[in-house]
Amino acid sequence: MSPARRSFLLWLLAMLAGAAIVWHSRFTADMSFFLPSKPTAEQQVLVDQLKEGAVARLLMVAISGGNVEQRATLSRDLRGRLGKMPEFTSVQNGQSGSESADRDFLFKHRYLLSPSVRPERFTVDGLKDAISNSIDLLASPAGMMLKPLLTSDPTGELVAILSQLNAGAQPDSRAGVWASRDGERAMLLIQTHALGSDTDGQETAIQLIRQQFAESRAASGLSDARLTLSGPGLFAVNSRATIKDEVSQLSLISSIAIIAVLFFVYRSLRLLTLGLLPVVSGALAGVVAVSLAYGTVFGITVGFGSALIGEAVDYSIYYFVQSSRMGVDAWRERFWPTIRLGVLTSISGFAALLFSGFPGLAQLGLYSLAGVLTAALVTRFVLPQLAGTTIERRDLTPLGHLLERSIGQVQRLRWPMLVLAIAAATTLYLDRDSLWNPELSALSPVSQADQQVDLALRADMAAPDSRYLVVINAADQETALQMAERTGLQLDRLVESGQLGGYDSPTRFLPSQLSQAQRQASLPSSDELAPRLKTALQDAPLAASKLDRFLADIESARRQPEITPASLAGTQLALAVDAMLLKHAQGWSVLLPLRPPQDGSAMIDAAAVRAALTGDTAGQVLFIDMKGEFDKLYNDYLHEASQLSLAGLAIIVLLLAITLRSPRRLGRVLLPLILAVLIVIGGLHLLGERLHLLHLIGMLLIVAVGSNYALFFDRADEATGPDPETLASMLVANLTTAIGFGTLGLSNVPILHAVGVTVGPGAVLALLLAAIFAPRGTAG
Amino acid sequence: MIKRLFAGLILAALTIPALAAFDLGQLMGELARHKGGKARFVEKKYLAVLDKPVVSSGEMSYTAPDRLEKRTLMPKVETLLLDKDMLSIEREKQKLTINLSNQPEALAFIDSIRGTLTGNRAALEKNYALFLSGNLDKWTLTLLPSDQKIAALVQRITVSGSKNQIRSIEYLQADGDRSVMSIEPIDNR
Numbered sequence: 001m002s003p004a005r006r007s008f009l010l011w012l013l014a015m016l017a018g019a020a021i022v023w024h025s026r027f028t029a030d031m032s033f034f035l036p037s038k039p040t041a042e043q044q045v046l047v048d049q050l051k052e053g054a055v056a057r058l059l060m061v062a063i064s065g066g067n068v069e070q071r072a073t074l075s076r077d078l079r080g081r082l083g084k085m086p087e088f089t090s091v092q093n094g095q096s097g098s099e100s101a102d103r104d105f106l107f108k109h110r111y112l113l114s115p116s117v118r119p120e121r122f123t124v125d126g127l128k129d130a131i132s133n134s135i136d137l138l139a140s141p142a143g144m145m146l147k148p149l150l151t152s153d154p155t156g157e158l159v160a161i162l163s164q165l166n167a168g169a170q171p172d173s174r175a176g177v178w179a180s181r182d183g184e185r186a187m188l189l190i191q192t193h194a195l196g197s198d199t200d201g202q203e204t205a206i207q208l209i210r211q212q213f214a215e216s217r218a219a220s221g222l223s224d225a226r227l228t229l230s231g232p233g234l235f236a237v238n239s240r241a242t243i244k245d246e247v248s249q250l251s252l253i254s255s256i257a258i259i260a261v262l263f264f265v266y267r268s269l270r271l272l273t274l275g276l277l278p279v280v281s282g283a284l285a286g287v288v289a290v291s292l293a294y295g296t297v298f299g300i301t302v303g304f305g306s307a308l309i310g311e312a313v314d315y316s317i318y319y320f321v322q323s324s325r326m327g328v329d330a331w332r333e334r335f336w337p338t339i340r341l342g343v344l345t346s347i348s349g350f351a352a353l354l355f356s357g358f359p360g361l362a363q364l365g366l367y368s369l370a371g372v373l374t375a376a377l378v379t380r381f382v383l384p385q386l387a388g389t390t391i392e393r394r395d396l397t398p399l400g401h402l403l404e405r406s407i408g409q410v411q412r413l414r415w416p417m418l419v420l421a422i423a424a425a426t427t428l429y430l431d432r433d434s435l436w437n438p439e440l441s442a443l444s445p446v447s448q449a450d451q452q453v454d455l456a457l458r459a460d461m462a463a464p465d466s467r468y469l470v471v472i473n474a475a476d477q478e479t480a481l482q483m484a485e486r487t488g489l490q491l492d493r494l495v496e497s498g499q500l501g502g503y504d505s506p507t508r509f510l511p512s513q514l515s516q517a518q519r520q521a522s523l524p525s526s527d528e529l530a531p532r533l534k535t536a537l538q539d540a541p542l543a544a545s546k547l548d549r550f551l552a553d554i555e556s557a558r559r560q561p562e563i564t565p566a567s568l569a570g571t572q573l574a575l576a577v578d579a580m581l582l583k584h585a586q587g588w589s590v591l592l593p594l595r596p597p598q599d600g601s602a603m604i605d606a607a608a609v610r611a612a613l614t615g616d617t618a619g620q621v622l623f624i625d626m627k628g629e630f631d632k633l634y635n636d637y638l639h640e641a642s643q644l645s646l647a648g649l650a651i652i653v654l655l656l657a658i659t660l661r662s663p664r665r666l667g668r669v670l671l672p673l674i675l676a677v678l679i680v681i682g683g684l685h686l687l688g689e690r691l692h693l694l695h696l697i698g699m700l701l702i703v704a705v706g707s708n709y710a711l712f713f714d715r716a717d718e719a720t721g722p723d724p725e726t727l728a729s730m731l732v733a734n735l736t737t738a739i740g741f742g743t744l745g746l747s748n749v750p751i752l753h754a755v756g757v758t759v760g761p762g763a764v765l766a767l768l769l770a771a772i773f774a775p776r777g778t779a780g
Numbered sequence: 781m782i783k784r785l786f787a788g789l790i791l792a793a794l795t796i797p798a799l800a801a802f803d804l805g806q807l808m809g810e811l812a813r814h815k816g817g818k819a820r821f822v823e824k825k826y827l828a829v830l831d832k833p834v835v836s837s838g839e840m841s842y843t844a845p846d847r848l849e850k851r852t853l854m855p856k857v858e859t860l861l862l863d864k865d866m867l868s869i870e871r872e873k874q875k876l877t878i879n880l881s882n883q884p885e886a887l888a889f890i891d892s893i894r895g896t897l898t899g900n901r902a903a904l905e906k907n908y909a910l911f912l913s914g915n916l917d918k919w920t921l922t923l924l925p926s927d928q929k930i931a932a933l934v935q936r937i938t939v940s941g942s943k944n945q946i947r948s949i950e951y952l953q954a955d956g957d958r959s960v961m962s963i964e965p966i967d968n969r
Contacts, residue, residue, distance in 0.1 A: 098808060138827065543831060546829060
């Protein structure tokens with residue numbers, strides 16, 4: 001077998017194996033792109049909430065159009081349709097019915113649920129106090145609703161239970177169903193069976209809602225009714241669609257543009273095909289590496305591919321254009337070391353990202369590293385074998401000569417460019433406080449429009465702002481609930497002192513077995529209770545003889561089976577407990593959402609809460625400010641990314657220093673790159689871009705990618721400068737790189753956009769500046 | 781024939797003085813001119829289940845046209861504030877706010893007081909049939925619910941007063957329980 005055939009077969013085998021791996025890879029577009037790979041305990045809560053939390057399974061739906069009655073009818077109809085489907089665990093629209101089920105449950109289990117049930121409650125004095133309090137309550141306008149309950153609940157246990165609950169935040173209602181604040185839309189709250197991280201499941205659920213609404217609308221004949229939907233699930237589905245669309249569109253655009261450039265240069269279909277070989281191999285190798293290392297491939301990572309195409313195609317351009325006159329062996333000797341150094345600097349840049357705790361960034365790093373390395377290896381070892389020695393292509397020498405002459409012209413720009421860079425640096429320094437976007441949401445692919453709809457629906461729904469949470473971890477459910485009860489007592493003190501507006505707890509509906517047993521043991525027998533009641537009510541306006549139902553209820557409560565999660569089935573309380581009591585691999589977690597104090601500040605004093613949560617449960621009880629955690633997470637990423645970028649830069653400088661062995665040459669290679677970074681970032685800032693961590697990564701990539709050009713100028717003969725072929729190959733390579741990264745700038749996905757707008761112009765500037773600051777002798 | 785004439789005479793005797801001296805429009809006009817003020821109240825609730833009435837007392841103030849505050853001092857401090865359609869009740873550390881536009885029955889109930897206070901005849905007649913007796917110095921206005929849903933809660937509301945001052949409000953509930961609130965203006969001039 002000839003060496004060419006052997007190389008080709010080896011390459012083909014590798015490609016087929018790669019394709020097989022890619023075929024079985026899992027592609028995803030969910031939020032885990034942004035979630036830390038090694039989370040702290042607090043961040044783990046964020047991760048769990050986003051993946052499995054009840055909030056991530058909620059969809060908010062608004063129906064507009066028609067009149068109040070028509071909207072209410074549609075809302076009821078939609079609830080009826082969706083409520084029967086297994087895809088939804090709950091569909092709420094404020095219709096009464098479910099509320100009475102809740103009340104029945106609370107009333108039936110009042111003696112197990114009420115925190116006031118203690119032995120003292122049922123002594124003569126305790127009864128006297130509790131009953132006279134209930135009678136006082138009857139004097140109040142609020143108490144009149146309780147009048148029918150007086151004879152069966154004279155101690156007011158239901159009131160004690162209800163007064164713990166947050167009655168404030170409820171959506172408005174119109175015509176018997178929930179409505180928006182202005183009354184113009186009917187509102188529903190839907191919980192999906194699918195987890196928040198199950199984007200396919202969320203998509204199915206959303207389609208079902210839309211389809212059922214369309215049918216319901218058709219049945220009612222209300223053609224102008226419209227459905228608006230929002231929630232984490234919709235975000236996930238839309239982001240995935242956006243990324244999918246953009247990845248295919250941008251790859252197509254950059255591929256066509258690059259192929260057009262290559263065809264102009266090669267004028268040969270064979271060379272064009274061969275020229276794309278390293279790129280295709282690189283892209284495939286990138287996906288394979290990520291898939292093998294991480295199990296799943298993020299859509300955004302693949303989107304990065306179009307940029308990689310532009311970068312990796314350079315090597316074959318250098319090879320074809322530069323080797324045409326001198327032959328393969330001379331090319332290897334003269335140019336390969338320079339290209340190899342360029343490849344190494346690019347790889348150093350990408351490798352720095354590998355160490356990121358931001359999984360998205362680490363994947364981008366691995367993908368690019370594997371891609372560039374493969375493309376370079378294929379160019380070096382496979383391409384010459386396949387291309388053979390006779391390479392017929394368009395003669396680019398005239399272009400090279402033209403470039404040689406223009407270098408002399410552009411070198412007059414040395415001072416203006418220096419001034420421009422200094423101006424950019426000054427601007428950046430002066431505006432250093434407002435350069436960066438401090439929020440993780442800056443990276444989120446969720447569109448501004450979607451976010452606004454979400455905000456509006458959330459306000460209409462009076463949806464809870466689950467920003468502040470206390471999280472309790474324990475090995476089993478009973479311990480978790482007991483700890484939640486103890487923590488509740490600590491939080492009660494904060495509520496009392498006004499530092500906290502209130503909090504929710506699953507133990508309100510599902511107390512620990514211990515509490516239930518203690519409460520049950522507090523209940524006296526009828527024989528004990530009856531005489532006490534008589535004594536207690538001697539001077540009261542309520543005759544003991546009217547309280548037979550009370551005696552009977554206490555008696556049956558003494559033998560009542562304890563409340564388990566199963567006893568809550570069919571009530572909305574089950575939903576609440578579900579949301580706050582989570583089982584996971586390591587055990588159980590209880591979430592206690594906190595409400596800010598009613599002074600309108602909407603902020604909770606974190607230090608006060610942390611101080612209150614000390615004691616025997618310390619360590620297993622965490623206070624979490626979700627927004628704060630997200631911002632902290634982003635700041636950690638940003639901090640880490642700047643360290644990694646500096647490390648990457650340091651490796652690149654070290655690599656160049658070792659190879660060039662001359663501070664003067666090192667300075668000459670680095671100067672154009674640093675000026676390019678300054679001018680690009682200054683320009684982006686002036687155009688109003690808020691920088692985030694991907695811009696930072698982009699800066700590193702400008703240095704990594706741009707060093708190729710500076711090295712070619714550096715390696716050239718000091719007296720004559722690079723030969724025309726080399727100049728032409730650099731221009732073509734630069735064009736394809738700029739196209740590859742530039743198309744990313746068109747993306748609506750912030751991560752891709754940021755890299756595109758930074759590296760695209762950065763690469764062009766790097767070449768231009770490398771030419772401007774090339775040794776004077778080059779002017780020819 | 782004589783019977784009909786007799787009946788006619790009685791009717792005329794009943795209506796003519798009312799028409800001539802005092803009618804609903806006149807009372808409403810008087811009430812509408814009242815711009816607000818402060819009063820002490822004592823409310824007694826007679827409940828079948830209790831042997832003695834529950835008594836509460838406190839102060840209330842009214843600012844035309846749509847702000848009514850009722851501060852109960854005995855037996856427990858409690859504040860009820862009606863501002864336009866927002867009703868809030870504050871008791872001990874608890875605060876409950878209800879948007880009445882969501883609760884048509886409660887709104888009708890509230891309108892019986894508010895409509896009387898503001899002299900808004902249209903608002904009252906939306907939910908009640910009105911019967912007036914007495915004269916300007918001592919009048920009694922009876923409201924009978926015309927809506928089934930309201931009638932299921934309250935049988936009859938009787939408001940009595942003198943000139944533009946309401947002196948007592950009595951609610952007779954559908955289950956026979958009854959509450960009487962007597963109002964004593966505080967002269968705040």
